[in-house]
Amino acid sequence: MAYRFDFAAVFDYTPVLAKGVLVTVELIAFGAAAGVAAGIACAWARTQGPRWLRPPVAAYIEVVRNTPFLIQLFFIFFGLPSAGVKLTEMQAACLAMAVNLGAYSAEIIRAGIQATPRGQFEAGASLAMSPGQVFRHVVLRPSLQRIWPALSSQIVIVMLGSAVCSQIAAEELTFAANFIQSRNFRAFEVYFVATAIYLLLAVLLRALLHALGRRLFDPGRAR
Amino acid sequence: MIEFSTWDILRNLLLAARWTVLLSLAAFIGGALAGIAVLWLRTSRAALPRRAAWAYIELFQGTPLLMQLFLAFFGLSLLGLEVSAWTAAGAALVLWTGAFLAEIWRGCVEAVPRGQWEASASLAMSRLQQMRHVVLPQAMRIAIAPTVGFSVQVVKGTALTSIIGFVELSKAGTMITNATFRPFTVYALAALIYFALCWPLSLASRRLERRTHAADSH
Amino acid sequence: MPLIAIEDVRKRYGDNEVLKGITLRINPGEVVAIIGKSGSGKSTLLRCVNGLETLDSGSIMVADSQLVPDELHLRALRRRVGMVFQQFNLFPHLSAGRNVMLSPMVVKKTPEAEAAALARRMLDRVGLADKFDALPDQLSGGQQQRVAIARALAMQPIALLCDEITSALDPELVGEVLGVVRELAEDGMTLLMVTHEMRFAREVCHRVVFMHQGRVHESGPPEEVFGKPQTPELRQFLAASL
Numbered sequence: 001m002a003y004r005f006d007f008a009a010v011f012d013y014t015p016v017l018a019k020g021v022l023v024t025v026e027l028i029a030f031g032a033a034a035g036v037a038a039g040i041a042c043a044w045a046r047t048q049g050p051r052w053l054r055p056p057v058a059a060y061i062e063v064v065r066n067t068p069f070l071i072q073l074f075f076i077f078f079g080l081p082s083a084g085v086k087l088t089e090m091q092a093a094c095l096a097m098a099v100n101l102g103a104y105s106a107e108i109i110r111a112g113i114q115a116t117p118r119g120q121f122e123a124g125a126s127l128a129m130s131p132g133q134v135f136r137h138v139v140l141r142p143s144l145q146r147i148w149p150a151l152s153s154q155i156v157i158v159m160l161g162s163a164v165c166s167q168i169a170a171e172e173l174t175f176a177a178n179f180i181q182s183r184n185f186r187a188f189e190v191y192f193v194a195t196a197i198y199l200l201l202a203v204l205l206r207a208l209l210h211a212l213g214r215r216l217f218d219p220g221r222a223r
Numbered sequence: 224m225i226e227f228s229t230w231d232i233l234r235n236l237l238l239a240a241r242w243t244v245l246l247s248l249a250a251f252i253g254g255a256l257a258g259i260a261v262l263w264l265r266t267s268r269a270a271l272p273r274r275a276a277w278a279y280i281e282l283f284q285g286t287p288l289l290m291q292l293f294l295a296f297f298g299l300s301l302l303g304l305e306v307s308a309w310t311a312a313g314a315a316l317v318l319w320t321g322a323f324l325a326e327i328w329r330g331c332v333e334a335v336p337r338g339q340w341e342a343s344a345s346l347a348m349s350r351l352q353q354m355r356h357v358v359l360p361q362a363m364r365i366a367i368a369p370t371v372g373f374s375v376q377v378v379k380g381t382a383l384t385s386i387i388g389f390v391e392l393s394k395a396g397t398m399i400t401n402a403t404f405r406p407f408t409v410y411a412l413a414a415l416i417y418f419a420l421c422w423p424l425s426l427a428s429r430r431l432e433r434r435t436h437a438a439d440s441h
Numbered sequence: 442m443p444l445i446a447i448e449d450v451r452k453r454y455g456d457n458e459v460l461k462g463i464t465l466r467i468n469p470g471e472v473v474a475i476i477g478k479s480g481s482g483k484s485t486l487l488r489c490v491n492g493l494e495t496l497d498s499g500s501i502m503v504a505d506s507q508l509v510p511d512e513l514h515l516r517a518l519r520r521r522v523g524m525v526f527q528q529f530n531l532f533p534h535l536s537a538g539r540n541v542m543l544s545p546m547v548v549k550k551t552p553e554a555e556a557a558a559l560a561r562r563m564l565d566r567v568g569l570a571d572k573f574d575a576l577p578d579q580l581s582g583g584q585q586q587r588v589a590i591a592r593a594l595a596m597q598p599i600a601l602l603c604d605e606i607t608s609a610l611d612p613e614l615v616g617e618v619l620g621v622v623r624e625l626a627e628d629g630m631t632l633l634m635v636t637h638e639m640r641f642a643r644e645v646c647h648r649v650v651f652m653h654q655g656r657v658h659e660s661g662p663p664e665e666v667f668g669k670p671q672t673p674e675l676r677q678f679l680a681a682s683l
Contacts, residue, residue, distance in 0.1 A: 066375065066421035067414045068382030070393055075414060078406035122493055123530035123589075127544035127596060128519035130512070137547055141534045156285075163287035167386060174289060187297035195290040202285040217534070 006186055010193045013180045020176025021197060023090075027172055028159040028205070030094045035101025035158065036151070040140070042106035047113050048135055057106075064103035069161050072096050077168045093165040093172075101158045108150050112143035145217040152209035156202050163198070173197060227403045233412050239395030240416050246391060247378045247420075249313055254320025254377070261325035266332065268350075276325070283322035289383050291315045296387045312384035320377055327373060331366040332358060368435055372428035375421045382417070392416060443502075444469045444600055444631050445522075450489060450499035452482075459485050461655035462499070467600070472632045474642035474663075477652035478678060483635040486652070487602050490633065491515075491522050504599060520548065523593030527605040529585045531577040537564060537588045538573035541595045549596075556595075563591035567621045583614030587621055600631040607638060619645075639682055643667055651675050 010017075045057045064072065076099075077092035087095065116139050124134035144151070166174035177194040181187040265276035283291065295315035299306040335358050343357040385394035396413040400406045443466035452460040459482045467473055475483045488494040490501060492508065492515040501508040503518055532540050541560035545551040551559070564570050567587040577585055586606055593601060603622065607615040619641050626632060626645050636642060642649050642663060649666040651659045653674045659666060670676045 062422065062425075063414070063418060066379075066425055067417045068379040068393065070382045070385070071396070071410055071414050071417060074393075074396070074400075074406070075410040078400065079410045080407070082405070082407040117530075119526060119528050119530035120532065122524075123526060123532070125493065125515075126491055126519055126524040126526075127592065128516045128548045129544060130516060130548075133547050137543055138532050142532075145534070160285075160287040163289040164383065164386075166289075174287070177293075188294065188301055191290055191293045191297060195286045195294060198287055198290060199282070199285045 005189055007189050007193065009184045009186045010180065010189050013176075013183070016176045016180055017173070017193070017197065020171065020173035020194075021201070023170065023172040023175075024159070024162055024201065026090075027093055027097055027162045027165060027170070028155070031097030031101055031158060031162070032155050034094070034098035036105050036155075038098060038102030039105025039109050039151075040144075042102065043109035043113055044135060046106070046110055048131055061103045061106050064100055065107070069096065069100050070164050070167065072100060073164060073168060089165075089168050089170040092168060093162070093170040096165070097158060097162060100161070101154065104154050104158075105151055108147050108154060109143060111150075112147035113139060115146055116143055141217070145213070148209075148213040148217065152206060152213065155209060156205050159205055160198060160202060227399075227405070229408060229412075232399055232403065232405070232409055235399055236392060236395055236409070236412055236416055239390060240392045240420070242389070242391040243378065243381050243417075244420070246309075246312060246316070246381045246384065246389070247374070250316035250320050250381070251374055251377050253313065253317035254324055257317055257321025258324030258328060261321055262328050262332075265325060265329055280322045280326055283319050284326070288315070288319055288380055289386060291319055292383055292387050308384065308387050308389035311387055312381070312389045316377070316380060316384070319380065320373075323373055323376070324370065327369045328362065328366055331362040331369070334365050335361045365435060368428050368431035371424055371431060375424045375428070378420050378424070379417070442469075442505075443467055444471075444504055445490060445633065446502040447486070447490070448500045448502075450486070450501065451497050452485060452489065452494065453497055459655055460489070463652075463655075463657055465650065465657060465660075467631060467633055469599075469631055470629045471648060472626045472630075472646045473634065473648045473650060474646040475633070475635045475650045475652060476637070476639070476642065476678070476682075477658075480654075481652040482655045483652050484604050487524075487604050487633060487635050490602055491519055491524050493524075516548075520596055521598055522600045522602060523596055523598035524602045524604065525586070525589050525593050525606045527609050529577075529582070529589045529609070531585055531589055531592075533577050536574045536576055537569065537580065537591075540577070540588060541592045544592070545595050559595055560591070563595045564588070566594065566624075567591045568617070581614060582610045583617045586610065586614075586618045590618070590621055590625075594625075600633065601625070603632060603634040603636070605635050605637065607636070637682065639667065639679075651678065653678075 042057050042061065045053045049057070073092065073096040076096050077087065077089070080087065120138055120142075121134060124138040129137070162172055163174040165172055166178060169175065173194055177190045181190040184190070261276050261279060264272040265280070267273050267276075292312060292315045296306060296308070296311035299311060299314065339357055339361065340353060343353040348356070381391055382393040385391060385397065388394070392413055396409050400409045403409065445465075445467040447463055447465040450460050450463045451458070463482075463486055475486065477483050485494055489496055490503070490508075492510060495510055496508075503522055506514075506518070508514070508518060531537075532543065535543065538557065538560045541563050542553070542556040545556045545559060546553060561570065561573060564573060567590055569584060569587055569591070572580065572584065572588070577588070580588065590606075606622075607618050610618065615638070619638065622632070622634070622641075623645050634646070646663055648660060649663050650657055651666060659671055659675050666675070667679065670679055
């Protein structure tokens, strides 16, 4: 029996898909901002920070990078309430994404910092700047510029990973797809369309990050 | 209500972890074979195989693994095939792994200096001979560290197969949580087991990376 | 009253003793050149003076303050003693003007407008008034080094340490940098310069110090050091360099 594809059945639910896309965008917007901020902080801690801070930061990075995002998400959403921390689906999803991206971006940014020529540190120091001032004004921006492509790739990877947040009922795109297919029983068509949307989101996100990189680091805009 | 000890939980998780290991191995081996095939197409001189391989890689790298699992699970059953979660999971993971490994290995082939190609060509070797005797041996040496590094992603990827019903470590975690109402303990232990599987691979990859670069700086 | 007093400074790297007891006093307004073969310890000595290298023993006093190797004291020292590097070390993501303004704003909390005016004056002083908005990679080596000098001057130091500041420049660009240094010397800036430029040392410096294998081998006014070398090592060095 030949299966008859019925994509129209999917587009009846366009508003649902649109909402899902919106929530996905929300997740990655927060996740990327908070994750990169966390990554900068951790990279600073591992390269310039006090000695006692390094083992806990290293532990955080190693644990997150060596466990699945799904488990991290479940632990935050289902596990933390036992320890007294109750979060909504969106809060848990955003936190999990930030925590996940934070660990990966920490390593990427650290590599960027460590590729900074020693002369830059010495010049900053010889101008009586404190290590913190040298980090903030001299080292950080060129380091980010150096690793921007790798960091952008990682952000796209985490955006695609947000599909997993459907498992705690965060109403992003995958959740929307699950909802639609439970209504119209057109699982293949729904997931096909959702996959196409993800592909488009990935392309757009990559372009956005590329443009952002040029805006932040473009020589013509030396601030 | 039955009382479960922490040891009970851990024991059940470890039993399920065997399936994680099995699926990871199957995905990795299958993915390696797929990767070689895609790599061969990707580096072809003809435009069509090259573009097809490029599209394949873009598709599998640009969409969520979860979606790929859903499509495999629901898509294959459309074709009239009896699809178990294991089959769908295996198929999707093999295709996904293949795309990533192909890209990693392509980078390693391109890292072999142009002069090697030119020297072997000037010795009248065919393209196949160049690859086999000169370029691939060197590319493989460079490829060990990132390939081991990617195996970590494969192990972590198997966690998503729980969502289409494959009973591995994560699914066991969900099931045990529902039975014991101790999500903190269960997921912490599950994380621990994943960590025990992945961390040695991560360390090995870093060590191999250092050795590769140390050798290069001679 | 010496501005910089270096007393019996010793430093070793592992088994290698790089500075074997250096004693040197620099007076205010003095321009001192340090010459010698590579490996003689010249740059290391210079870098000890502003704390980029630590001392194993001995002491350094700058303007009556003992050099103490903790962060706070070092930063206070570096506000008074500036350094210009062989590799310029300009900040690539900032324009020339911003390079010069950065430290006054961040360290001395100078308001931006005032810092900008200061930067313009400093760039003007090194002959680069029109390059305020230029980025380092748009400038020649000589121009970059002059910006580096302006950057160090913006902190209004009492002394400048110059570590082979023309060694990385193409020959035709050396002159413009030395011209700026000459003017600084004429304005009365205290300068301690590690240099290979013998002719410049002869014309501009009050004193020349020849270092050999971690020790001050000979020192004196340029006419004496260049004209009447006392030791075979200095004679050999001069023969090879001139």
